Amino acid sequence: MSDFLEVLYERTSAEHFDSATPISVQEIKELISEACQAPSAFNIQHWRFIAVTDERIRERLKGTTIAPNQERVANAPLIFLILGDLNGYKRLEGILDETVHAGLLPREVADVWLTMANGMYGSDPRLARDEAIRSGSLAAMTLMLAAGNRGYVTCPIGFNSVQVMEILSISEQHVPVMMLTVGRPASGNNARRPRLPLDQVLAFNNSPE
Ligand SMILES: Cc1cc2nc3c(=O)[nH]c(=O)nc-3n(C[C@H](O)[C@H](O)[C@H](O)COP(=O)(O)O)c2cc1C
Numbered sequence: 001m002s003d004f005l006e007v008l009y010e011r012t013s014a015e016h017f018d019s020a021t022p023i024s025v026q027e028i029k030e031l032i033s034e035a036c037q038a039p040s041a042f043n044i045q046h047w048r049f050i051a052v053t054d055e056r057i058r059e060r061l062k063g064t065t066i067a068p069n070q071e072r073v074a075n076a077p078l079i080f081l082i083l084g085d086l087n088g089y090k091r092l093e094g095i096l097d098e099t100v101h102a103g104l105l106p107r108e109v110a111d112v113w114l115t116m117a118n119g120m121y122g123s124d125p126r127l128a129r130d131e132a133i134r135s136g137s138l139a140a141m142t143l144m145l146a147a148g149n150r151g152y153v154t155c156p157i158g159f160n161s162v163q164v165m166e167i168l169s170i171s172e173q174h175v176p177v178m179m180l181t182v183g184r185p186a187s188g189n190n191a192r193r194p195r196l197p198l199d200q201v202l203a204f205n206n207s208p209e
Helices: 003-010 025-035 055-062 067-075 088-101 107-123 125-149 161-167
Strands: 047-052 078-085 153-157 174-183
Touching: 003 125, 025 047, 025 125, 047 055, 047 125, 055 067, 055 161, 067 153, 067 174, 078 125, 088 107, 088 125, 107 125, 125 153, 125 174, 161 174
Parallel strands: none
Antiparallel strands: 047 078, 078 174, 153 174
């Protein structure tokens, strides 16, 4: 098995985290750099991250999720909130300029992208929100694999987004996409859960059943 497949198949949603082993700021930054290698529409990179390391804030976040999740929210040494920036497209001009200057995109194509993106997202806030959530989700998945590659375990956690926005003073410009607990594993975590058979999830050239 390749290293990639090992990381992929070893990732499970962990219940038990070693609260005594913190993750350094340097490693948090490396993890986020790796997560940012995910793709995003027009390379807008709508994702934004909050790394919650403060025990008192983790304790408050505990109350934004259902009881079965609370132990891990309190015990994981690190919680990431992955957000999507609804105004992310407003930075696209600068992103495209850098790409053009690096010789990675012709200026004419960059200009077309910019006009398209401003037209699409400026006139359709729902599309802007969908794309922010898509990009944030891809970053969250990449972040889980990056963490797994470094020997950490993770768990996506369902949460009350109104409460989370209040606790972390998240502005309306940002949509919460995912809460993720991260840390070294403690004992007692689940083995891999089964997946649906391929014939129930994959169709060729037509809609699945
Ligand atoms: C959007 C989302 C929300 C989730 N919320 C929770 C949660 O609140 N609590 C939990 O224990 N697991 C949560 N999970 C993890 C799933 O239960 C888990 O991914 C699924 O059962 C498959 O198991 P695996 O991740 O170990 O392969 C969530 C996963 C996703 C993608």
